[in-house]
Amino acid sequence: MQYADLVESYCRIEATASTDEKTAIVAATLEDATTGEFELLLPxxxxxxxxxxxxxxxxxxxxxxxxxxxKATGVPEAEIETTWRETGDLGTAAAEAVANQTQQTLVSTELTVESVFETLRELLEYAGEGSQQDRIDAVASLLSNADPEEARYVVRTVLGHLRIGIGEGTIRDAIAQASLDGSDEAIESVEYAYQLTNDYPLVARTAREAGVDGLRDLEIELFRPLQVMLADSAADVEDGIETVASSDGPLLAEYKYDGVRIQLHKDGEEVRAFTRRLEEVTAQFPDIVENVRTHVAADSCVLEGEVVGYDPDSGDLTPFQELSTRIKRKHDIEAAAEETPVIVYLFDLLSIEGESLLERSLDERLERLDACFDPETWEIEPAQRVRFDPADPDPARELYADALAAGHEGLMVKNLEVPYQPGRRVGYMLKIKPTMDPLDVVVTRAKYSEGRRKGQLGRLYLACRDAEADELREVGRLATGYTDEQLAALTDDLEPLITETDGRAVTLRPEVVLEVEYEEIQSSPTYDSGYALRFPRFVRRREDLSAADVDTLERVETLFEQQ
Incomplete structure (x- = not known):
């Protein structure tokens, strides 16, 4: 397929605000593609x-x-930068530079989808001395053969932001339309398959070749993480019981730890670790790898748990922020493991010896989890839990009090009869934390400060997730709570996410998640959520969460009503 054909689809998608039209355009492009091209087009x-x-x-x-x-156009970088600053889009600046380029290649090669994809994939392989120049040369080679519109989208792809409004929901629905019949059943099957595999090309190929039945036959694959089952929130133990219970059978109460959710894949001596954001962190946690090798008897399995840091001298838990530095650590890994050792609290078993347990009840999964490893204090342990009768919640209340007294976040209440559902908030697993607890929100916009903090993005606009509309809704602006060092670090993380600039104000790709405290929640027409956090204050960066994991508008509304 010619890259120009894909660019034409990009342009049509960017020109419409209709989600249905965007979906139809993607679906039509996929229908005209070969199965092999799914590997290129969907990413x-x-x-x-x-x-x-x-x-x-x-x-x-x-x-x-x-x-x-x-380098590709001969246009002075200062001129390109001026256009970039005026438009807020380096892709548009590239398009203008190509349209006005002062140098032409003697032989121009027409770009194909494959050539663009493969050239960009090669950027991942460059390493060592000279790799930076290799990357520049590779991108310049694409731009030398591009027309203005192709250049716009090559650059946007390089920077990781197409700016055409395509989310996972659009891709999901387009696959269901292009490869199946577009029905609700088809959409649900595509969604489940993606939550299991996190690989849309695989899902699209399977849908085209084997239909809905083929999607349902996809299984867990070792070292390919699946999306985790998600929890909603409850105001208290009684509310949790009422929501979770589906029969008169017992429920499970379990510590909610203040750590990093981890998915562990084991195949013989090979152990790999993934966060809930699907980021592989095996290299950062050699101690976890060794503990799993030593204490997990199963030859192959997929485990789920929470990693919690502790002080090796006092035994006290370490703050999440300190633990999170281990995720980012690229050097001195062994020293970091000694400074901040960790415990893994296991709470689920998703597969064992090649057998998927996703369709089995939590009760059975826990029974088989307990049988497959030997706990070791301060290394790998089962999550603290208790079964209780919904008619007698006292054991759950006591465990909740114990969890808070021990410095943990709160309590999980789970239905023991239900299967595991990747990527879903299904109402059978709830987290309970103290009322008016901090909110996890994502930064959508920002403004550069003046005065002492000039040059820092000191005013951050915060958003929650509108689950029903699948959109983000702003709930306030943050300007306090961080030290100068924390603000500088946040600015470093946010600036690469800038998509538009208007004076000191910038629009951002919503990727940086923060935990914030606040005095109260007010009704407000200023923000599109209809609410505003009064005096929000920075608590910490949540590097273990993505924009899909932030608190919901429904949660904000509930907290507002409980005040």
């Missing part, structure tokens, strides 16, 4: 070249991309 429609679970970065910044545009 490119999201501005990516890898599956979600690879979490790979192309390693080329805006400044390096600017250099590549200048």
């Amino acid at each position: 490119l429609f999201r501005g990516e070249v890898t599956p979600a679970y690879e979490q790979a970065e192309l390693g080329i910044s805006s400044s390096l991309t600017l250099e590549a545009i200048g």
Whole structure:
């Protein structure tokens, strides 16, 4: 397929605000594609070249991309930068530079979807001395053969933001339309298959070749993480029981730990660890790998648990923020493991010896979990839990009090009779934390500060998730609670996510999640959620969460009503 054909679809998608029209355009493109082209088209429609679970970065910044545009076109970088600053889009600046380029290649090669995809994939492989220049040269080679519109989207893809409004829901529905009949059953089957595999090309191929039955036959694959089952929130133990209970059978109460949710895949001596965001963190946690090898008897399995840090001298739990530094650590891994050792509290078993347990009840999964490993204090332990009768919640109340006294976040209440449902909030697993607890929100916009903090993004606009509309809704603006060092670190993380600039105000890709405290929630017409957090205050960065994991508008409304 010619890259120009894909670019035409990009342009049509960007020109419409209708989600149905966007879906129809993607579906039509997929219908005209070969099955082999799914591997290329589906990531490119999201501005990516890898599956979600690879979490790979192309390693080329805006400044390096600017250099590549200048090299390909001969247009001075200062002129390109002026257009970039005026439009807030380096892709548009690239398109203008190509339209006005001062140098032409002697032989121009027409871009194909495959050539663009493969060139961008190669950026992942460059390493060592000279790799930065290799990346610049590779992007410049694409731009040398591109027309203005192709250049716009090559650059946007390089920077990881297509700006055409394509989310996972659009891709899901387009696959259901292109490869199946587009029915609710088809959409649900595609969604389930993606939550299990995190690989849309695989899902699209399976849908085309084997239909709904083929999607339902997909299984857990070792070292390919699946999306975790998600919990809703409850106000208290009684509310949790009322929501979770589906029969007169017993329920499970379990500590809610303040750590990092972890998915552990074991095949013989090979053990790999993934966060709930599908990021592989095996290298950062060699102690976890060794503990699983030593204490888990199963030859192959997929386990789920929570990683909690502790002080090796006092035995006290370490703050989440301190633990999260281990996720980012690239060097001195062994020293970090000694400074902040961790415990893994296991609470689920998703497969064992090649057998998927997703369709089995939680009760059976826990029974088989307990049988497959030997607990070791301070290394790997079962999550603290108790079964209780819904008619007698005292054991759950006592465990909740114990959890808070021990410094944990609160309590989980789970239905023991239900299967595991990847990526779903199904109402059979609830978290209970103290009322008016902090909220997890994502930063959508920001504004550069003046005065002492000039040059720092000190005013951050926060959003919750409207689950019904599948959109983000702003709930306030944050300007306090962080130290100068924390603000500088946040600015460093946010600036690569800037998509538009208007004076000191910037619009951001919603990727940075923060935990914030606040005095109260007010009704407000200022923000599209209809609510505003009064005096929000920064607590910590939540690097273990993505925009899909932030608190919901429904949660904000509930807290508002409980005040």
